[in-house]
Amino acid sequence: xxxxxxxxxxxxxxxxxxxxxxxxxxxxxxxxxxxxxxxxxxxxxxxxxxxxxxxxxxxxxxxxxxxxxxxxxxxxxxxxxxxxxxxxxxxxxxxxxxxxxxxxxxxxxxxxxxxxxxxxxxxxxxxxxxxxxxxxxxxxxxxxxxxxxxxxxxxxxxxxxxxxxxxxxxxxxxxxxxxxxxxxxxxxxxxxxxxxxxxxxxxxxxxxxxxxxxxxxxxxxxxxxxxxxxxxxxxxxxxxxxxxxxxxxxxxxxxxxxxxxxxxxxxxxxxxxxxxxxxxxxxxxxxxxxxxxxxxxxxxxxxxxxxxxxxxxxxxxxxxxxxxxxxxxxxxxxxxxxxxxxxxxxxxxxxxxxxxxxxxxxxxxxxxxxxxxxxxxxxxxxxxxxxxxxxxxxxxxxxxxxxxxxxxxxxxxxxxxxxxxx
Amino acid sequence: xxxxxxxxxxxxxxxxxxxxxxxxxxxxxxxxxxxxxxxxxxxxxxxxxxxxxxxxxxxxxxxxxxxxxxxxxxxxxxxxxxxxxxxxxxxxxxxxxxxxxxxxxxxxxxxxxxxxxxxxxxxxxxxxxxxxxxxxxxxxxxxxxxxxxxxxxxxxxxxxxxxxxxxxxxxxxxxxxxxxxxxxxxxxxxxxxxxxxxxxxxxxxxxxxxxxxxxxxxxxxxxxxxxxxxxxxxxxxxxxxxxxxxxxxxxxxxxxxxxxxxxxxxxxxxxxxxxxxxxxxxxxxxxxxxxxxxxxxxxxxxxxxxxxxxxxxxxxxxxxxxxxxxxxxxxxxxxxxxxxxxxxxxxxxxxxxxxxxxxxxxxxxxxxxxxxxxxxxxxxxxxxxxxxxxxxxxxxxxxxxxxxxxxxxxxxxxxxxxxxxx
Numbered sequence: 042x043x044x045x046x047x048x049x050x051x052x053x054x055x056x057x058x059x060x061x062x063x064x065x066x067x068x069x070x071x072x073x074x075x076x077x078x079x080x081x082x083x084x085x086x087x088x089x090x091x092x093x094x095x096x097x098x099x100x101x102x103x104x105x106x107x108x109x110x111x112x113x114x115x116x117x118x119x120x121x122x123x124x125x126x127x128x129x130x131x132x133x134x135x136x137x138x139x140x141x142x143x144x145x146x147x148x149x150x151x152x153x154x155x156x157x158x159x160x161x162x163x164x165x166x167x168x169x170x171x172x173x174x175x176x177x178x179x180x181x182x183x184x185x186x187x188x189x190x191x192x193x194x195x196x197x198x199x200x201x202x203x204x205x206x207x208x209x210x211x212x213x214x215x216x217x218x219x220x221x222x223x224x225x226x227x228x229x230x231x232x233x234x235x236x237x238x239x240x241x242x243x244x245x246x247x248x249x250x251x252x253x254x255x256x257x258x259x260x261x262x263x264x265x266x267x268x269x270x271x272x273x274x275x276x277x278x279x280x281x282x283x284x285x286x287x288x289x290x291x292x293x294x295x296x297x298x299x300x301x302x303x304x305x306x307x308x309x310x311x312x313x314x315x316x317x318x319x320x321x322x323x324x325x326x327x328x329x330x331x332x333x334x335x336x337x338x339x340x341x342x343x344x345x346x347x348x349x350x351x352x353x354x355x356x357x358x359x360x361x362x363x364x365x366x367x368x369x370x371x372x373x374x375x376x377x378x379x380x381x382x383x384x385x386x387x388x389x390x391x392x393x394x395x396x397x398x399x400x401x402x403x404x405x406x407x408x409x410x411x412x413x414x415x416x417x418x419x420x421x422x423x424x425x426x427x428x429x430x431x432x433x434x435x436x437x438x439x440x441x442x443x444x445x446x447x448x449x450x451x452x453x454x455x456x457x458x459x460x461x462x463x
Numbered sequence: 464x465x466x467x468x469x470x471x472x473x474x475x476x477x478x479x480x481x482x483x484x485x486x487x488x489x490x491x492x493x494x495x496x497x498x499x500x501x502x503x504x505x506x507x508x509x510x511x512x513x514x515x516x517x518x519x520x521x522x523x524x525x526x527x528x529x530x531x532x533x534x535x536x537x538x539x540x541x542x543x544x545x546x547x548x549x550x551x552x553x554x555x556x557x558x559x560x561x562x563x564x565x566x567x568x569x570x571x572x573x574x575x576x577x578x579x580x581x582x583x584x585x586x587x588x589x590x591x592x593x594x595x596x597x598x599x600x601x602x603x604x605x606x607x608x609x610x611x612x613x614x615x616x617x618x619x620x621x622x623x624x625x626x627x628x629x630x631x632x633x634x635x636x637x638x639x640x641x642x643x644x645x646x647x648x649x650x651x652x653x654x655x656x657x658x659x660x661x662x663x664x665x666x667x668x669x670x671x672x673x674x675x676x677x678x679x680x681x682x683x684x685x686x687x688x689x690x691x692x693x694x695x696x697x698x699x700x701x702x703x704x705x706x707x708x709x710x711x712x713x714x715x716x717x718x719x720x721x722x723x724x725x726x727x728x729x730x731x732x733x734x735x736x737x738x739x740x741x742x743x744x745x746x747x748x749x750x751x752x753x754x755x756x757x758x759x760x761x762x763x764x765x766x767x768x769x770x771x772x773x774x775x776x777x778x779x780x781x782x783x784x785x786x787x788x789x790x791x792x793x794x795x796x797x798x799x800x801x802x803x804x805x806x807x808x809x810x811x812x813x814x815x816x817x818x819x820x821x822x823x824x825x826x827x828x829x830x831x832x833x834x835x836x837x838x839x840x841x842x843x844x845x846x847x848x849x850x851x852x853x854x855x856x857x858x859x860x861x862x863x864x865x866x867x868x869x870x871x872x873x874x875x876x877x878x879x880x881x882x883x884x885x
Contacts, residue, residue, distance in 0.1 A: 116542075121536055
């Protein structure tokens with residue numbers, strides 16, 4: 042008997058029929074003797090519907106007062122699915138109770154629409170578990186110290202689930218979703234992509250941050266910080282499959298580098314086509330330049346990903362970075378109006394038709410020549426590399442968008458990701 | 464400058480376009496110098512949609528645990544419209560903040576799905592009003608002393624609004640709805656029905672309890688208890704009509720019997736076709752009989768309306784009552800299986816094709832012969848009276864359903880309700 046946290050995504054909660062299946066699955070786990078805490082997302086489409094109504098009324102975002110109301114609004118989506126799941130569990134003969142974020146409470150800061158969890162009280166939840174109840178903890182939301190409802194941002198229910206698992210010292214946190222695990226790359230791009238049985242926390246972090254949208258990145262950070270064993274698995278298996286089979290399915294995110302994992306130098310190929318590239322040419326190479334450029338961008342709440350500053354020639358340098366494609370026009374405008382004149386820089390160039398492809402692998406730490414193999418493979422395919430960025434366990438390149446599939450397939454094959462591990 | 468409470472029904476909040484109109488109307492009142500508290504209902508159809516989902520998952524009602532989750536679920540409908548209204552007000556340039564029931568808090572007992580308000584804290588709301596904000600208080604819901612969300616039952620937002628008005632000592636509580644006031648009877652049945660400029664609290668109570676669904680009856684009780692001046696008016700006038708004209712429109716529910724009102728002996732004709740009649744024949748006329756019959760019915764949570772016990776003949780009596788038509792089958796079954804054998808009564812008879820028609824008027828207190836005039840009018844129309852029930856300010860009859868319109872029209876005319884008051 043262990044304390045287990047299940048998290049179900051919006052697609053898994055998408056209809057009463059599916060909610061009934063979730064209830065049957067959870068009931069199976071509870072009847073097997075586990076103490077069950079379940080964190081459901083809003084029914085698929087619901088959050089968009091609600092935020093769409095808000096946008097009809099007020100397209101602009103005048104600050105905290107507006108963010109506060111957006112959170113009041115959006116938090117209802119998860120509350121609805123929590124109550125429905127509790128009702129479905131009761132219909133299955135399980136005692137069950139649901140708690141909104143403020144009832145637990147899950148305490149957060151006051152950054153509306155992207156709040157961070159600060160603490161979780163477990164007294165109520167534990168009392169219910171001890172009384173034999175399945176406890177539904179509403180995902181995506183919390184309570185700030187002024188008593189306002191906050192939400193954690195898109196995919197925030199993953200973070201809620203991991204945080205609850207950490208606070209309750211759960212044996213495992215199972216993230217049920219519409220895919221059956223983490224793959225070496227997106228199977229829609231490479232049909233030979235293989236499901237990973239395990240992936241290290243650091244690798245998952247790199248993959249999550251680079252467009253493998255299986256898990257919200259903050260949930261992975263949280264899992265890493267508190268060493269929560271995390272498993273990604275499918276909610277579309279039949280609810281009554283053998284519980285041991287189910288418990289071993291999907292992909293386990295681990296915190297130890299076991300020998301098994303050492304064998305694969307590169308674990309996966311991640312890619313992201315939602316980025317755009319911006320360069321400022323002829324920037325005087327003086328201290329504080331990076332801040333003068335990116336400070337303006339950060340103040341506008343634009344996230345920057347890859348940042349590259351070339352070596353300077355004759356006291357001038359070129360400065361490039363990537364950002365979300367949706368922020369591209371705004372960023373270019375800010376640079377042209379606020380940064381270019383002040384710095385006396387030459388020109389702002391941009392390109393939205395780019396993509397980022399990365400190889401990720403914890404084995405890269407102890408193997409040399411992995412990055413250069415990546416460059417060789419791309420060169421053999423005739424793909425020009427526009428930007429390069431590296432970290433201990435990944436190498437990313439920015440290339441022309443039209444070569445993305447080609448690059449991913451070539452790298453996937455070159456690093457033997459289509460071969461089963463020995 | 465006064466503190467004013469506005470309440471908007473589900474139809475008035477039915478779309479973003481309508482919510483925008485509500486915001487414009489409220490902004491007009493705020494700009495006229497009033498402190499504004501607004502209580503919105505859920506968008507029309509939303510509560511039914513949510514409860515429909517619950518019913519798909521669990522058609523039965525196994526008690527408190529289920530009721531608790533129904534309230535978690537249904538309360539979100541009002542939270543959505545509160546947040547949307549706050550956003551719409553902000554878009555109109557008004558500072559605005561919304562509070563869920565638990566945030567105010569509005570404290571209630573723990574009778575899920577039909578909770579009663581026990582107290583309302585006004586500290587937060589008053590601080591916001593003093594800071595110049597329009598405050599949205601989410602209707603229909605509250606918080607019990609265990610920290611659970613409760614709801615107040617159908618139409619509960621009326622009660623929320625009146626309770627908030629009472630707690631804050633508001634100058635007036637305006638109930639905006641899809642009708643423009645309280646009528647002498649339903650204009651769909653009698654086209655000559657007249658809007659009442661004022662109606663006494665007691666008359667309103669009788670009308671609300673008898674199917675004139677303008678206001679939830681508990682909101683009227685609340686208004687009576689705390690002497691909250693209450694006005695029912697239309698939200699479908701143009702939002703920018705003159706504020707003084709708007710403030711004098713609709714129907715004011717008053718607490719003083721002024722001379723004006725004395726002139727009308729009967730103020731209105733109410734009717735209800737949602738009832739069914741049940742009789743138990745040959746009941747031994749011994750003490751405790753009424754309790755033995757109705758105790759079983761009450762335990763099954765069935766509301767009983769008219770109750771009649773005939774004089775006894777040879778130690779036996781006939782006992783009749785009416786209940787909601789939806790509870791009819793259940794009530795008859797309970798009587799046949801649990802009451803009939805125990806009492807040794809003869810027979811249970813029932814009829815679902817009945818209706819109740821009532822004349823209501825505070826003037827009936829001081830006028831004789833009103834009831835007999837009612838009976839005469841019905842007799843002249845050839846309508847047989849099946850049951851009669853009277854109170855100080857109303858007389859109700861149960862008749863065959865098919866005569867309902869005829870009876871209402873004849874009484875409306877006989878009591879001069881189609882004539883303007885002098």
